[in-house]
Structures are given as structure tokens and as C-alpha cells.
Amino acid sequence: MIKQPPLLYTQAQRQLVSLAEPLGSETIPVEHAAGRCLNGNLTAKRSKPTADLSSMDGYALRDDDCDGPWRVVGKSAAGHPFERPIAKGEAVRISTGALMPDGAGAVLIQENAVRDGEKLSLCGEGEPTPRYIRRKGFDFQQGDHLLGRNTWLSPAHIALALSGGHASVIVGKRPSIAILDCGDELVRCPEDASIHQLPASNGPMLAAMASPFCKEVTRIGPIADHLDDLVKAFDGASDCDVIVTSGGASVGDHDLIRPALEKWGASIDFWRVSMKPGKPMLVARKGAQIILGLPGNPVSSYITAYLFMLPLLRALAGDRQPWPVERSHPLSHALPAAGERAEFLRAEILGDRVSAFAEQDSSALVSLSRANGLIIRDGNAQPAHAGDIVSVFHLQNGGIA
Ligand SMILES: Nc1nc2c(c(=O)[nH]1)N[C@H]1C(S)=C(S)[C@@H](COP(=O)(O)OP(=O)(O)OC[C@H]3O[C@@H](n4cnc5c(N)ncnc54)[C@H](O)[C@@H]3O)O[C@H]1N2
Numbered sequence: 551m552i553k554q555p556p557l558l559y560t561q562a563q564r565q566l567v568s569l570a571e572p573l574g575s576e577t578i579p580v581e582h583a584a585g586r587c588l589n590g591n592l593t594a595k596r597s598k599p600t601a602d603l604s605s606m607d608g609y610a611l612r613d614d615d616c617d618g619p620w621r622v623v624g625k626s627a628a629g630h631p632f633e634r635p636i637a638k639g640e641a642v643r644i645s646t647g648a649l650m651p652d653g654a655g656a657v658l659i660q661e662n663a664v665r666d667g668e669k670l671s672l673c674g675e676g677e678p679t680p681r682y683i684r685r686k687g688f689d690f691q692q693g694d695h696l697l698g699r700n701t702w703l704s705p706a707h708i709a710l711a712l713s714g715g716h717a718s719v720i721v722g723k724r725p726s727i728a729i730l731d732c733g734d735e736l737v738r739c740p741e742d743a744s745i746h747q748l749p750a751s752n753g754p755m756l757a758a759m760a761s762p763f764c765k766e767v768t769r770i771g772p773i774a775d776h777l778d779d780l781v782k783a784f785d786g787a788s789d790c791d792v793i794v795t796s797g798g799a800s801v802g803d804h805d806l807i808r809p810a811l812e813k814w815g816a817s818i819d820f821w822r823v824s825m826k827p828g829k830p831m832l833v834a835r836k837g838a839q840i841i842l843g844l845p846g847n848p849v850s851s852y853i854t855a856y857l858f859m860l861p862l863l864r865a866l867a868g869d870r871q872p873w874p875v876e877r878s879h880p881l882s883h884a885l886p887a888a889g890e891r892a893e894f895l896r897a898e899i900l901g902d903r904v905s906a907f908a909e910q911d912s913s914a915l916v917s918l919s920r921a922n923g924l925i926i927r928d929g930n931a932q933p934a935h936a937g938d939i940v941s942v943f944h945l946q947n948g949g950i951a
């Protein structure tokens with residue numbers, strides 16, 4: 551029996567993440583790099599744009615020759631530049647994104663032009679202007695810093711890296727993970743669950759949370775509450791970098807995760823964290839493998855995964871700042887004093903204000919699925935009033951963009 555008192559959640563987070571040795575790096579095509587952690591700085595290999603371009607469809611003119619009429623002597627289309635300098639009295643038909651001819655310093659948009667064969671004149675609505683020129687390197691110049699180490703690459707970053715001339719990037723390797731549902735009462739197919747059983751919802755939920763950060767996610771179980779079955783399941787996961795269990799972490803007769811891990815040969819780093827929900831969480835290791843034992847209650851499982859599993863996976867994938875980001879919001883209503891454990895309240899952020907849901911039972915999924923934030927209450931926090939500023943973790947809803 552472990553006699554340590556429960557750890558503070560911040561201590562437990564640091565202790566867990568300190569066990570994570572980043573898995574090294576690999577070079578991959580930029581177009582496949584969304585959701586990966588950049589391992590190194592990215593500098594522009596080319597400027598954007600590489601030359602002055604027109605931002606509109608119309609005519610390129612000299613900026614000392616803006617009254618007209620002009621003679622249209624050729625065209626500059628995107629990918630097909632006009633090859634010689636433009637002279638006085640000349641205009642070049644130009645399309646959006648096409649290179650400005652040498653000597654051109656203004657664009658007349660076609661809505662403000664009248665064309666008769668090669669003859670071009672103003673229609674009286676507007677003037678040629680340099681405003682419709684995108685200047686060479688205005689977005690970034692060759693040699694500029696584009697992206698910093700530790701950036702989780704988004705679709706916009708992909709466009710930036712490609713536009714900066716990079717075909718490939720160096721990113722952190724991702725871990726493999728095995729996720730085990732544990733409990734006699736669990737059934738894999740929800741349609742097969744009788745009254746005394748319930749669908750094993752934690753495994754797929756945790757897999758969905760983990761998969762953006764993992765190269766491979768293996769789901770195992772549900773596993774019955776028998777020591778030997780659990781040991782066999784751990785054997786089946788022995789190739790993975792991380793093993794995550796849910797259920798069986800507490801103190802009941804059927805809570806066998808700790809004894810099973812010990813029988814399997816793992817050593818327990820810590821068990822129990824002073825947080826609500828999520829208290830019975832444990833961390834163990836076998837060789838280089840890290841095992842996270844999450845509580846079975848679905849909300850406890852989600853919140854411990856958010857606070858522990860995700861930072862661990864980010865750290866293994868090369869992120870040096872893997873922590874969830876706290877933000878400040880005014881409360882829209884009062885909150886009572888907190889208990890001894892730190893509390894994470896499912897909450898809704900509306901505008902700037904945040905309000906906790908009335909239902910905070912650690913098995914209640916409706917309030918979890920409606921929450922877009924978690925209010926953080928320190929252990930023994932004083933009552934809070936409407937308008938008081940509280941710390942909140944934003945929960946991600948939707949994709950990575
Ligand atoms: N005497 C005590 N009892 C409990 C304590 C305690 O300190 N003393 N801690 C409570 C707390 S806090 C939590 S949290 C739970 C967590 O216990 P376990 O991790 O052992 O979880 P189980 O008992 O196996 O399951 C709890 C609950 O969750 C359901 N469950 C389990 N796995 C899944 C899954 N994969 N998908 C969906 N639902 C799952 C399970 O059926 C139970 O209803 O212990 C308290 N007890």
C-alpha cells in the first residue's frame with residue numbers, strides 16, 4: 551500500500567512530464583505536417599512575393615503616365631510575365647497575381663477603363679494607382695524568421711512554410727499509445743449492453759483525444775476485473791510508448807490496476823492526486839514505457855486525460871511547453887468555497903464571462919459535452935463572487951484550425 555498523501559495536481563503534472571524523454575525527430579513533407587510539433591526554427595528561403603505583383607485585374611502603367619490614353623502592347627498573366635520594360639504611352643493587360651512589368655508603377659482596374667481594340671482610356675470613374683501593387687517581400691523577405699521551434703503546425707503554418715520555399719520540415723516523432731478499458735460491467739458495442747452493463751465509452755473518448763498526438767493508437771478491452779487478464783492485456787501493449795487505462799484505479803475490491811501493474815513488473819511513481827474529479831489517478835513505469843491509470847468515471851477520465859495524458863503526449867512529441875493554457879475570465883455567478891482538493895468545474899464561456907454548470911457529478915456526460923471550459927479552483931479556495939476573475943482552461947471543440 552502506498553502511504554504518500556495525494557500530490558498537488560501541478561506537482562503531479564511536472565513529475566509525470568519529467569519522465570517523458572522526447573522521441574527524437576523526423577523530416578516529413580510539409581503538406582503532411584498539420585498537427586505536428588516543429589523541431590527547430592524555420593527561415594524563409596524565398597521572399598513573398600518575389601517581385602512586385604498586381605493585386606487586381608486591369609492594366610499596368612508607368613506612374614508618370616497616368617492620364618491616358620494608352621496603347622495596350624501585351625499582357626502579364628499569373629505565371630506568364632511581360633518580358634520587356636513598359637514605355638510611356640503603353641499599357642500592359644495584367645491579371646491578379648501577375649508580375650508588374652519593369653517600369654510600371656500603377657494599376658488601372660478594368661472597371662475604370664474603356665478599351666477599344668489596342669486603345670485604352672479612363673472611363674472617368676477612377677485613376678491608376680500604386681495601391682493595387684503588392685510590393686516585393688511585403689509579406690516576408692528571404693531570410694526572415696517564419697516559425698519558431700515548438701510550433702504545433704496548423705493549416706496556415708503549412709501554407710506559410712510552403713510559400714517560404716520549404717518542401718519538408720523537421721518535426722518531433724509521435725508516440726504510440728495503447729488505451730485499455732477495464733471493468734466487468736463494460737461492453738464494447740453499446741447496442742449489446744444490458745441493464746447491469748454499460749458501453750465502454752472512455753476508451754474511444756481517450757483515443758479521440760490522443761490520436762492527434764500519436765502515430766498509432768491501439769484500443770484493448772474491455773478487460774475483465776481479473777489480475778491475470780489485466781497482466782495479459784499489459785503484455786499485449788508492451789510495444790507502446792504509453793499505456794493508458796481507465797477504471798479500476800480506486801480502492802474497491804475490483805480496483806486491480808495497481809496490483810496488476812505491480813504483478814506485470816511495473817513500478818508505481820505515484821498514486822492519487824488532490825483534485826476533483828480525478829483523485830485516484832496513478833503513474834507507473836516499466837522500462838521506457840509510461841503507464842497512466844485514469845479513474846473510470848467518464849468525466850474524471852476526461853479531465854485527467856486533459857491535464858496529464860495530453861501534456862505527456864505533447865512532451866514526447868517534442869513540445870517543451872506541453873501544458874494547457876490558463877486564461878482569465880470574470881465569473882457570471884458566485885461559487886461556494888472549494889473543498890480540500892483542487893476542483894475543475896465544467897463551464898460555459900459566453901462572451902467574456904464564464905459560468906459553471908450546476909451538474910458536476912463525475913459521471914455526468916451532458917455537462918461535459920456542453921462545456922467549453924474548465925474553471926480551476928485551488929484546494930480550500932474562498933467563496934467567489936459574480937465578477938471575480940477566475941482561471942479557466944479552454945476546451946478545444948472542433949478541428950485544429
Ligand atoms: N471508498 C472509496 N470509493 C471511491 C473512492 C475513494 O477514494 N474511496 N474514489 C472515488 C473516486 S473519486 C473515483 S473517480 C472512482 C474511480 O474509481 P475507479 O477508477 O476504480 O473506477 P471504476 O470503479 O472502475 O469505475 C467508476 C465508474 O466509471 C465507470 N467506468 C469505468 N470504466 C469505464 C469506461 N471505460 N467507460 C465508461 N464508464 C466506465 C464504471 O462503470 C463506474 O460507474 O472511485 C470512487 N470510489
Ligand code: MOO
Nearest residue numbers: 827828829850912
Ligand atoms: O475524483 Mo472522482 O473523479 O472525484 O469522481
